[in-house]
Amino acid sequence: MTRQAPNHARTVPLRPVTVRPMTARPGPVRPAAAAPPGPAPAPSAPASAPSAPGEPLWRDLVGDVLRGERLAQERTLKDVAEAARISVPYLSEVERGRKEASSEVLAAAARALGLGLGDLLARAHGELVRVTGRRPGAVRGRSGSSYDGLCLAA
Secondary structure, X not given: OOOOOOOOOOOOOOOOOOOOOOOOOOOOOOOOOOOOOOOOOOOOOOOOOOXXXXXXXXXXXXXXXXXXXXXXXXXXXHHHHHHHXXXXXXXXXXXXXXXXXXXXXXXXXXXXXXXXXXXXXXXXXHXXXXXXXXXXXXXXXXXXXXXXXXXXXX
């Protein structure tokens, strides 16, 4: 006979789970739901916290570049959002680093500002280097070799 593994999905929380203190309440006590068998999900960092001290989030860098270019061109959010065919509130949230925009949205916003997606990413990379004070070639990969470039996977 073959034994099949239980068909349970493993979930990883996107936001940290907050534990509320237990308070005594009148009424029947209900048993807690049993956790599915298998390894417990790894704790995740808060969505708004940088991955390492002193390193900004990518969405903040891209948002700063978009906003800086828009202001340098003296254009309004409405003007750029209409040209990019995205909503004004969404563009505002992208500029403020509150939304992780897709590559399509970033490309549309960049085009609306007269930039290519590569230009936007290169400027964000330059901002990352400026903010962290690191030279691009000074970063070491897992294998120990140094690299000078930018990789974005979506």
